[in-house]
Amino acid sequence: MDTVQYLDDHGKPLRDIPLSHEELLQGYRALRRARHFDERALVLQRQGRLGVYPPFRGQEAAQVGVALCLKADHDWLLPSYRESAAALTFGMPISKLILSWRADPAGWGAPPDVNMVQFYIPIATQIPQAAGVAHAQRLLGKDAVAAVFIGDGGTSEGDFHEGLNFASVFNAPLLVVVQNNGWAISVPTQKQMKVQRIAQKAQGYGIPGVTVDGNDLVAVWSVAREAVARARQGEGPTLIEALTYRVAPHTSSDDPSRYRTEEETERWLKRDPILRMKNCLLHLGLWSEAQEAELTEALEGEFLAAVEEADQAKEPRPWEIVEQVYLEMQPDQLAAWKYLRGEA
Amino acid sequence: MIAERETRVLNNVQAINEALDLALAQDPRVVVFGEDVGRMGGVFRASDGLQQKYGEQRVFDTPLAESGIVGFGIGLAMAGLRPVAEIQFAGFLYPALDQILSHLGRMRHRTRGRFTVPMVIRAPYGGGVKTPEQHADSPEAVLCHVPGVKVVIPASPERAKGLLLSAIEDPDPVFFLEAIKLYRGVKGEVPEGYYTLPLGKARVVREGQAASLFCYGGMVEVCQKAAEVAAREGVGLEVVDLETLVPLDTETIVASVQKTGRAVVVYEAMRTGGFGAEIAARIAEEALDYLQAPIVRVAGWDAPYPPFSAVENYYRPDAKRVLEAVRKVLTH
Ligand SMILES: Cc1ncc(C[n+]2csc(CCOP(=O)(O)OP(=O)(O)O)c2C)c(N)n1
Numbered sequence: 001m002d003t004v005q006y007l008d009d010h011g012k013p014l015r016d017i018p019l020s021h022e023e024l025l026q027g028y029r030a031l032r033r034a035r036h037f038d039e040r041a042l043v044l045q046r047q048g049r050l051g052v053y054p055p056f057r058g059q060e061a062a063q064v065g066v067a068l069c070l071k072a073d074h075d076w077l078l079p080s081y082r083e084s085a086a087a088l089t090f091g092m093p094i095s096k097l098i099l100s101w102r103a104d105p106a107g108w109g110a111p112p113d114v115n116m117v118q119f120y121i122p123i124a125t126q127i128p129q130a131a132g133v134a135h136a137q138r139l140l141g142k143d144a145v146a147a148v149f150i151g152d153g154g155t156s157e158g159d160f161h162e163g164l165n166f167a168s169v170f171n172a173p174l175l176v177v178v179q180n181n182g183w184a185i186s187v188p189t190q191k192q193m194k195v196q197r198i199a200q201k202a203q204g205y206g207i208p209g210v211t212v213d214g215n216d217l218v219a220v221w222s223v224a225r226e227a228v229a230r231a232r233q234g235e236g237p238t239l240i241e242a243l244t245y246r247v248a249p250h251t252s253s254d255d256p257s258r259y260r261t262e263e264e265t266e267r268w269l270k271r272d273p274i275l276r277m278k279n280c281l282l283h284l285g286l287w288s289e290a291q292e293a294e295l296t297e298a299l300e301g302e303f304l305a306a307v308e309e310a311d312q313a314k315e316p317r318p319w320e321i322v323e324q325v326y327l328e329m330q331p332d333q334l335a336a337w338k339y340l341r342g343e344a
Numbered sequence: 345m346i347a348e349r350e351t352r353v354l355n356n357v358q359a360i361n362e363a364l365d366l367a368l369a370q371d372p373r374v375v376v377f378g379e380d381v382g383r384m385g386g387v388f389r390a391s392d393g394l395q396q397k398y399g400e401q402r403v404f405d406t407p408l409a410e411s412g413i414v415g416f417g418i419g420l421a422m423a424g425l426r427p428v429a430e431i432q433f434a435g436f437l438y439p440a441l442d443q444i445l446s447h448l449g450r451m452r453h454r455t456r457g458r459f460t461v462p463m464v465i466r467a468p469y470g471g472g473v474k475t476p477e478q479h480a481d482s483p484e485a486v487l488c489h490v491p492g493v494k495v496v497i498p499a500s501p502e503r504a505k506g507l508l509l510s511a512i513e514d515p516d517p518v519f520f521l522e523a524i525k526l527y528r529g530v531k532g533e534v535p536e537g538y539y540t541l542p543l544g545k546a547r548v549v550r551e552g553q554a555a556s557l558f559c560y561g562g563m564v565e566v567c568q569k570a571a572e573v574a575a576r577e578g579v580g581l582e583v584v585d586l587e588t589l590v591p592l593d594t595e596t597i598v599a600s601v602q603k604t605g606r607a608v609v610v611y612e613a614m615r616t617g618g619f620g621a622e623i624a625a626r627i628a629e630e631a632l633d634y635l636q637a638p639i640v641r642v643a644g645w646d647a648p649y650p651p652f653s654a655v656e657n658y659y660r661p662d663a664k665r666v667l668e669a670v671r672k673v674l675t676h
Contacts, residue, residue, distance in 0.1 A: 108458075110458055117455060128443070129422070132421075132427075139401060139420075158411060169406075
């Protein structure tokens with residue numbers, strides 16, 4: 001199976017790029033914004049100002065490229081824990097993301113105009129749900145699509161298969177994006193499956209499967225754009241395998257030196273999606289170091305303002321534990337609520 | 345008022361079919377789906393004729409995959425529909441437990457109300473009709489242990505119809521367990537047209553002073569039988585049909601114990617960790633001072649439910665075992 005690629009490892013275009021110059025610039029800014037968030041989130045975590053945080057460094061293009069094709073108030077995003085980049089690009093405010101990774105209830109719900117479901121922690125369970133969300137769009141007469149992300153390990157779960165099967169049988173407008181980053185914590189892809197390409201699995205469901213260079217934003221964006229267009233036209237789901245690498249540890253409490261080599265990481269660092277995109281822009285004469293510095297400054301300003309906003313959120317209150325369990329508080333929740341408020 | 349309506353004699357499956365029909369007619373958001381529910385109308389015919397009437401978009405068959413069915417329904421509900429899923433037998437809910445435990449009851453909470461799951465999952469449960477392995481399981485205790493869901497188990501056609509319509513209207517996920525034994529085993533007057541009955545309320549189906557029998561679903565019939573026998577011997581038993589297990593109507597339970605001072609809890613799931621233990625615990629917490637005897641449980645044995653065979657009668661509580669328990673609490 002071919003791997004869709006538009007840029008070589010250094011960012012030089014290999015063929016005609018199906019994106020406008022404005023789009024290329026928009027894409028690069030989105031990549032940088034994601035990287036900035038990730039770096040600063042890890043710093044916050046080290047300072048004890050975030051809970052356990054799952055970084056995505058190295059996987060920016062795989063997430064951003066798909067999210068750029070979606071409309072937050074129309075389409076749906078059902079991300080796993082590692083998809084902060086997708087969430088950010090889709091339209092989640094940074095302050096909400098910070099609160100979310102602080103496990104503050106104030107960050108658990110997306111704003112009304114962002115159809116993103118809170119990050120899923122159990123692996124692959126959101127795929128049948130995403131199929132349902134997607135099918136509902138058709139029943140409701142909308143042309144919206146749902147996009148769902150998981151990792152390579154997630155493709156071993158039963159729900160991956162049940163979800164894809166439902167989506168294909170109902171011809172649901174769904175994108176299932178697998179970020180094949182080579183590892184499920186410490187278990188390499190070869191111990192997860194015998195097939196060479198995750199995209200091959202699409203054959204089993206009679207739907208298109210595409211393998212794309214996940215560190216090539218142009219490639220991911222164009223593949224996802226095509227899949228979204230097909231889905232909107234009622235042509236059903238697509239399985240996208242983005243070949244990428246998690247340069248960062250699995251989470252902020254993981255030590256990857258226990259299971260992988262530094263050489264491997266070094267090799268992938270050279271294929272960094274942001275570096276490649278920047279080189280592409282430089283090659284096309286669309287970018288300068290002055291613009292780079294300006295962007296960095298703007299991103300830092302945006303991030304600091306968001307942290308400030310998040311810090312202003314009120315402390316979670318103990319009785320929130322039993323709120324929103326049901327629409328109306330039932331007797332057992334009410335009793336607990338009163339106790340936690342010191343009223344009983 | 346329901347009391348003033350015309351009625352018709354229906355069995356439980358017919359009453360459930362009528363409720364689904366009315367829900368589909370009343371609310372365009374309602375969709376009914378599951379294994380074999382479409383063309384065939386369900387293995388028990390609960391959705392008989394509905395696909396013909398409402399089309400394949402609203403009443404449809406799904407692939408044979410329980411986790412898929414529940415997960416798909418969660419997605420439909422989050423996107424604004426009112427899914428009513430059928431799991432062919434409650435003993436086959438197990439492949440969907442991850443969807444149930446991780447998401448169904450949790451979605452409202454984990455998204456702070458941004459996404460909710462107003463979904464109903466119907467499943468036939470319980471024994472008494474000689475089914476193969478796994479077909480007679482009573483997994484209600486497992487379901488009751490999931491925060492954010494409601495669990496309803498009707499015992500008569502009139503109750504089944506009104507409770508199912510309430511469950512479909514309910515803004516939160518509801519498990520609706522239907523005793524297989526009662527599908528065709530009970531008949532009753534069912535009010536015509538659309539009506540709802542409140543969730544979260546127990547009902548006293550027979551008044552008595554000597555002891556209280558707490559039961560639900562298929563065991564209501566068994567307890568009523570036991571109460572009739574006892575009445576002939578001059579012993580007045582009160583039979584309380586819990587109807588909704590979550591949220592539980594503790595008030596009605598406590599009031600009954602305050603009146604009789606004696607409690608027998610009857611359920612057909614295995615005894616250990618069963619829902620009867622929850623009822624006993626609540627009585628102990630809130631009405632201990634009124635008890636004149638220890639609470640006794642009558643339940644299935646701590647063993648898998650026996651398939652097919654005649655010995656299922658020894659597993660599933662019957663009137664005789666209920667009366668033995670009554671004797672115990674009366675002679676304490
Ligand atoms: C159902 C389930 N089992 C186990 C875990 C624990 N766990 C968290 S992440 C992970 C590995 C996931 O690997 P992959 O799907 O490749 O995604 P990645 O973390 O590489 O993005 C495991 C085993 C979990 N979250 N959910």
